Amino acid sequence: MKELGFLDSPENRKKVRKYFFMALGGLLLIDPFIDKHPEFLWEGAPFFYAVYGFAACVSLIFIAKVLRLIVRRDKDYYRK
Amino acid sequence: MMQAIPPAAVLIFGAMAVPFWKGRVKSAYLLFLPAAVLIDLMGMPEGNYWIIEFLGYELIFGRIDKLSLVFGYIFALITFIGMIFALHVKDDLQHMAACVYAGSALGVTFAGDLLTLYIFWEIMALSSVFLVWSRKTEESLRAGWRYLLVHLVGGLVLLAGILMYVAETGSPEFAYIGLGKYGIASYLILIGFAVNAGLFPLHPWLPDAYPEATATGAVFMSALTTKSAVYVLARTFPGSIELAWIGAFMTCFPIFYAVIANDMRRVLAYSLLNQVGFMICGIGIGTPLAINGAAAHAFCHILYKALLFMSMGSVLHMTGKIRATDLGGLYKTMPFTCLCCMIGAASISAFPLFSGFTSKAMTISAAAHENRVVIWFFLQFASAGVFHHAGIKVPFFTFFGHDSGIRTSDPPLNMRLAMGTAAFLCIFLGVYPQPLYQLLPYPVDYVPYSAFHVIGMLELLMFGALAFTLLILSGFYPPEMRAVNLDTDWFYRKGADAFMWFVNRPMAWVGRLLRKIGFDYMPRFFILMSKDPMGVILVVKDSILLQIFKLSESDFVSEVEQRLAKHKKSYPAPFRYWGLGPAVFWVILLLSFYLAVVLNQSD
Numbered sequence: 001m002k003e004l005g006f007l008d009s010p011e012n013r014k015k016v017r018k019y020f021f022m023a024l025g026g027l028l029l030i031d032p033f034i035d036k037h038p039e040f041l042w043e044g045a046p047f048f049y050a051v052y053g054f055a056a057c058v059s060l061i062f063i064a065k066v067l068r069l070i071v072r073r074d075k076d077y078y079r080k
Numbered sequence: 081m082m083q084a085i086p087p088a089a090v091l092i093f094g095a096m097a098v099p100f101w102k103g104r105v106k107s108a109y110l111l112f113l114p115a116a117v118l119i120d121l122m123g124m125p126e127g128n129y130w131i132i133e134f135l136g137y138e139l140i141f142g143r144i145d146k147l148s149l150v151f152g153y154i155f156a157l158i159t160f161i162g163m164i165f166a167l168h169v170k171d172d173l174q175h176m177a178a179c180v181y182a183g184s185a186l187g188v189t190f191a192g193d194l195l196t197l198y199i200f201w202e203i204m205a206l207s208s209v210f211l212v213w214s215r216k217t218e219e220s221l222r223a224g225w226r227y228l229l230v231h232l233v234g235g236l237v238l239l240a241g242i243l244m245y246v247a248e249t250g251s252p253e254f255a256y257i258g259l260g261k262y263g264i265a266s267y268l269i270l271i272g273f274a275v276n277a278g279l280f281p282l283h284p285w286l287p288d289a290y291p292e293a294t295a296t297g298a299v300f301m302s303a304l305t306t307k308s309a310v311y312v313l314a315r316t317f318p319g320s321i322e323l324a325w326i327g328a329f330m331t332c333f334p335i336f337y338a339v340i341a342n343d344m345r346r347v348l349a350y351s352l353l354n355q356v357g358f359m360i361c362g363i364g365i366g367t368p369l370a371i372n373g374a375a376a377h378a379f380c381h382i383l384y385k386a387l388l389f390m391s392m393g394s395v396l397h398m399t400g401k402i403r404a405t406d407l408g409g410l411y412k413t414m415p416f417t418c419l420c421c422m423i424g425a426a427s428i429s430a431f432p433l434f435s436g437f438t439s440k441a442m443t444i445s446a447a448a449h450e451n452r453v454v455i456w457f458f459l460q461f462a463s464a465g466v467f468h469h470a471g472i473k474v475p476f477f478t479f480f481g482h483d484s485g486i487r488t489s490d491p492p493l494n495m496r497l498a499m500g501t502a503a504f505l506c507i508f509l510g511v512y513p514q515p516l517y518q519l520l521p522y523p524v525d526y527v528p529y530s531a532f533h534v535i536g537m538l539e540l541l542m543f544g545a546l547a548f549t550l551l552i553l554s555g556f557y558p559p560e561m562r563a564v565n566l567d568t569d570w571f572y573r574k575g576a577d578a579f580m581w582f583v584n585r586p587m588a589w590v591g592r593l594l595r596k597i598g599f600d601y602m603p604r605f606f607i608l609m610s611k612d613p614m615g616v617i618l619v620v621k622d623s624i625l626l627q628i629f630k631l632s633e634s635d636f637v638s639e640v641e642q643r644l645a646k647h648k649k650s651y652p653a654p655f656r657y658w659g660l661g662p663a664v665f666w667v668i669l670l671l672s673f674y675l676a677v678v679l680n681q682s683d
Contacts, residue, residue, distance in 0.1 A: 004413075004415055017549075020549070027539050027542060031539065034531040035532065037532055038532075039448035040453065040456070048536075049536040049540040050539040050542075052464070053539060053541060053542070053543040053547075054546060056464040057464055057465070057468050057543075057544040058547045058551070060335060060336065060464075060465050061547070061558065064336045067336045067340065068558055068565070070566075071340075071566040072340070072563045072565055075562045075563055
């Protein structure tokens with residue numbers, strides 16, 4: 001079977017990244033213009049979901065790293 | 081109109097005939113069973129069917145209403161898809177186990193009383209464990225035993241709760257129970273259900289056993305056990321706010337584990353717990369919108385979670401590898417699997433136009449309507465987090481990331497067909513959720529697609545992806561590594577070790593001692609006593625005297641020795657077993673001393 005290799009070239013990787021950042025910029029541009037119907041006050045704040053999504057994922061990784069320090073054991077831990 | 085056969089019976093009795101077919105006929109038969117159930121369910125009017133009198137109780141095998149039907153449909157549908165996925169497997173035991181397992185899940189779903197429910201509950205545990213054992217590795221054997229033991233204990237707790245409940249109410253009716261009203265019975269029933277639902281902290285059997293199941297078996301397991309438990313909880317404990325809190329917590333804590341897990345199917349198992357958390361939370365909130373959300377989410381979740389397990393099962397089937405440390409760059413040779421995995425990932429992440437979007441939001445909206453601020457923040461955190469591990473991590477580390485050098489191909493036609501069907505349904509329900517909304521237990525006036533909702537969700541997800549990108553590029557993202565991550569199963573895995581040590585050492589020692597005393601010392605003593613009691617007393621007396629004189633280096637030693645020899649000689653039987661070791665003598669002396677002191681003090 002033919003092998004795909006689209007992401008092997010650095011140019012294509014760059015392109016993918018470019019479109020991704022363009023999409024992010026587009027979302028930020030649209031945000032102030034949409035008709036919001038928030039259930040909570042803060043939901044109506046501009047860019048609330050963008051900020052919360054970013055903050056959530058960064059804190060997720062921080063907490064996961066700390067968790068790994070606590071719960072990580074050797075892969076044969078239960079075999080001994 | 082009364083239907084001919086209960087859905088559970090079609091699959092459970094149908095399974096018995098599997099070994100008698102061969103080749104294409106067998107494949108057709110395996111697909112016919114779940115298809116027959118689907119057709120059986122369609123157009124089945126609501127009501128109670130197949131009622132059997134048993135010991136004065138009514139056993140109801142078919143309670144058909146909207147709540148049981150929506151779960152019945154999806155269980156039958158996923159069994160059909162899972163069977164397509166498993167057609168290439170040449171192992172009748174697996175096929176039979178899958179059929180019986182799916183049949184018993186349907187039996188639980190349509191049970192109208194708790195006794196029927198309990199019977200199918202146990203069949204479910206006993207049949208599904210074969211899907212783990214069929215992997216035939218040492219680790220799967222061990223994990224299967226742990227899985228079985230946990231479920232049997234959970235089943236016993238459930239049985240105890242049911243018996244107490246029946247004793248209290250006089251009726252085994254399977255309906256709303258609620259927390260508190262029936263005291264300890266309701267808590268025992270809740271714990272029994274919670275084990276299968278994977279409620280924290282009773283969840284670790286799931287990420288323990290599912291990654292060890294066969295490539296095809298895990299698909300059935302991901303769909304049936306937890307979701308049938310979600311169904312019974314929706315029936316018995318809706319509106320118990322404790323469940324909303326446990327559910328909200330459950331949406332969050334597994335994602336941390338998912339981020340650091342190495343086995344891709346373990347990542348999926350943790351994300352399964354996170355998704356079940358949304359459903360449990362909806363049940364706990366208990367409003368019609370929330371219950372609808374839980375049921376809709378269960379429906380969509382079964383499809384995309386099975387799709388994800390199928391894509392990872394395909395990778396395992398084709399490469400024999402499943403750990404993130406071993407995989408990467410597979411999009412080059414498995415493009416179809418990669419595409420299906422990404423559709424599943426988009427669905428579980430609730431991207432607009434994919435199925436999770438139209439179902440998950442109902443639960444979050446319900447939390448907002450009830451003004452549950454903290455729960456709402458938990459659920460939104462989990463929404464971003466699930467994209468992070470199931471949406472990005474699974475496809476990224478398997479199909480992209482660094483090139484592992486593995487060159488393979490897409491899996492056989494039946495596996496592709498199954499994945500394609502599930503992927504199509506994921507998109508279909510995302511674009512056009514109305515057919516699903518019509519199946520839900522309460523009337524739906526929910527509109528998922530509004531500009532605010534779509535843009536809000538996209539912002540949440542895309543900026544979560546931005547965080548992932550930046551952390552990967554900066555090298556801060558926790559690297560994949562082979563390791564064991566402790567979970568609450570530590571308590572029973574290490575606890576079992578401790579228990580075995582206790583049995584093997586202190587308890588066995590006491591047992592040996594008791595056996596020696598009961599079967600050696602005492603019979604010998606009585607045998608000796610029975611021949612010449614006076615002689616024995618003289619021997620014992622002189623033995624003790626001898627020890628004392630030896631200590632005090634008295635002149636009487638030789639005299640007592642001679643007398644003792646004479647006593648022994650004149651005794652009618654040989655004195656083989658007698659004799660006080662010096663150590664025992666010291667112990668007796670010490671104890672006598674203590675006794676004397678204690679008796680003195682108590683005066």
